[in-house]
Amino acid sequence: MGNTRISTTISPLTSDWNTDRHSDKGWPQFLDSVTISGLRGWTGETVEFRFPVTAIAGENGAGKSTVLKAAAAAYRAPSKFSDMRTFYPDDFFPNTPWERVEKVNLLYQFHLGVSIGTLNLRKPSRRWRGMPERVGRPVFFLDISRIQPIDTLIGYGKIAKQSTFRGDETEFSDTDRNMLARIMNKSYTAGKMAKYEQKQIGILSTAEGEYSNFHQGAGEDATTDLVTLLRAAPRNSLVIIDEIESSLHPRAQRRLMAELFSIARSQRIQFILSTHSPYVLEQLPTEARVYIQLERRGTRDVIYGVTPDFAMSLMDDVDHAELTVYCEDREAAVVIDALISNERPDLRRRISITPVGPASTVKTLGQLSHEGKLPGKSIGVLDGDQELVTGCVKLPGRSAPEREVLENSDEDYWDAVAQRLGVRTGDLLDAVEDARRLENHHAWSRRVAENLGPRVRTDRVWEDAVSVWAQRVVDIGDRTEFVKDIFTHLDG
Template sequence: MNSARVSKTIRPLTSDWNMERYSEKGWPQFLDAVTISGLRGWTGETVEFRFPVTAIAGENGAGKSTVLKTAAAAYRAPDKLPAMRTFYPDDFFPNTPWEVVEKVNLHYQFHLGVSGDSYDLRKPSKRWRGMPERKSRPVFFLDISRIQPIDTLIGYGKIAKQATFRGDETEFSDTDRNMLARIMNKSYTAGKMAKYEQKQIGILSTAEGEYSNFHQGAGEDATTDLVNLLRTAPRNSLVIIDEIESSLHPRAQRRLMSELFSIAHKQRIQFILSTHSPYILEQLPTEARVYIQVERHGNRDVIYGVTPDFAMSLMDDVDHTELTLYCEDKEAAVMIDALISNESPDLRRRISITPVGPASTVKTLGQLADEEKLPGKSIGILDADQDLTIGCVRIPGTSAPEREVFENTDENYWDVVALRLGVRTGDLLDAVEDAKRLENHHAWSRRVAENLGPRVRTDRVWEDAAAVWSQEVVDSADRAQFVKDILGHLDG
């Protein structure tokens, strides 16, 4: 994840989540997981929500919308809010002339305060059971239909002829209008919502005048609807949004996520999103990213902590190389690339290296690859400090990549690195010693680059350090065995 692009509003949210979690000061109402059986190809798989803002990615047809709709039916509307809608499974999964929905079980795990609990909604045959057991909680659901132009929903001609129509209008507060302005990066002098039949019509004003949904772009229309929803969502609500990025360009997507983090923090709201966008995923912490992978035979695997690069690699139409190597992060990827390039340059052209997230994700993907549940040939590449598991190969050494290079090398090694970087060895050694004072070893390369001055890029420091390490420091037999293990997966 590109930390430079991550919103600052994620930090207070993450801090409170780690400190308060399910307490009264935190998120006393929280949907932890849903398990779906007998519905649209789901056979008992569980999807967990491990952060107040969770995004689910996957190809079309993977089941993202089914997860969101299942979550929307988890609660009933509070009695004290009679105007609020309660969602039922039949709202989303009705019988039709082509489908009969039966033998379905939806299992919910949730927290109410610090106590965990669970219940089921079941449809053994004709009707759903378990409705009275549902807890109450405000739930809001925005599906993909929100991005359809208003004239396709209610008929442009019908409303356009009613020149005097104004309808039920609700003004946006300054807070709501400013939120919309920040997301769209546009100045609004006023904003309001008017209701016509079943459609909320957003009406915005700028210095050029007033205009409605009929004359807004799809992104502005959808975001106005979202802001209108958020302005009415009570504290501790569950808000579910399908394809959160729809009709928004990358910068607007990032600004929208920043607003959601802020609202989740201040209002203790839980958001569950679906997305196809790397710009959405890169804003989220590792635990907030979920990928649903559909196997060749239709079964589903739920993978947590994926990187945007990994998610995009499975959702694109690009022809893949002969073998994909899944590793933790870009530092590991650079080290793997250096090892292979030094030992077998021809092999390097046959593989791709994709950072996917923490070691647990690498191990999960290694197992799925071993069971041939991923597209194409692939293996996991674990850092040297990890236990070896099925479907994985381990980088030579005993430590994490940065520790292996920065802590297990001598002055002769740094002489060579300094020559490649074009700096004095003494300056480089001072910069390395200063960097190692940081507790987070992932930040060491960046600190070295900062100490050496603007002429030296952070990426250049690590690329040269890894290249010299792979050529001069690693035992040649260990390097050869590492490459041999990869070739075994490629040719086996």
């Protein structure tokens, strides 16, 4: 259910973003980036928002919430919305008996239609400067306090003890109720939000009866509040949500992301999220994933396009391998594994191969590893068609792995692959020839598998073809040199 919903929402959103972007038809108001200096250890690092729904991951203390709070202060409430809140830096970064906030600089870049603007909020000593220059835009911020049980919040106990309730109640529309039902995978007959003395209480009804926040689970409670917020958010708003996945199980997380994609497209709303969840990250396109790596010296590196697996590996203390090898995708990982297994099988268990995203991400990680900024030993492995950079090595050949392996004309090679797959060589060659007509070489293995029938998996096509290639086709000297480079980093 979740995957089907996502497939119908993320593609249209991506299409609109690539086509219209910052035009009047697209996102005429968009926060492009924030640069933070002098605040909670930030020293001028920039975080860019490259997609209408962007998620920021990182360990606790890396600075995710600081980015979200800085983003919330980028705009003022438009004058036409008299009851809408304007967020100020002091709301998030106040002076306390233990901290004095000064010498802070927040630099923003944003789009107003096709025009690019900048804003500098600064606090050299006692007062923030630059507030009058802020552009008007509706901003909504949901922090982690939304998942606290309602009966623990100050003032709500009084409401719970009342025998009668006197407050304003707003019924959920069918659209809102259906959205909540899709996320929670639960049927609701009604829903409403009650307000009493500036406090909100969500009330839901199912076939079993009516119940309030006081008797809802944390995930249902938090999602009800989110649906209420989304209903109030005007077109072109900025919506910021801390730990979007909190209290939701994986399927509900995926369904929630699908709803955000749909709303981002229909209402041209920009979402900035923080997360620790691989299920959230895997729903997003590459450009929408940001990882903040906190170094031992307290400085930060902002990494774009990380894979969910890589993000989780950085946030997990469990480390069994002696060397982590970063590569672009699973196809490259299979090639690396086959080359090492053929050359030095005794050492294969000492390394971990992790796909991390596009070549730019591999290069960034290779450089960070070379500078000693990543935990443990690691190295980047680039495809053969990439330019070599510090901290990386290249796969044998001069092309992408799919082209190196599948653009092969040797009949003995294809006989061996066909034997492994349990198919006739002629059928395999026909399937490969058809696949190579596709412009996107990343789709070749899948097309070969489709042509060979349901008994042959895509993964198996690639693994068997690579295994034979690494054993029989690749130049032995190139294979030896590649594996030697890998283990030089392991033993060096």
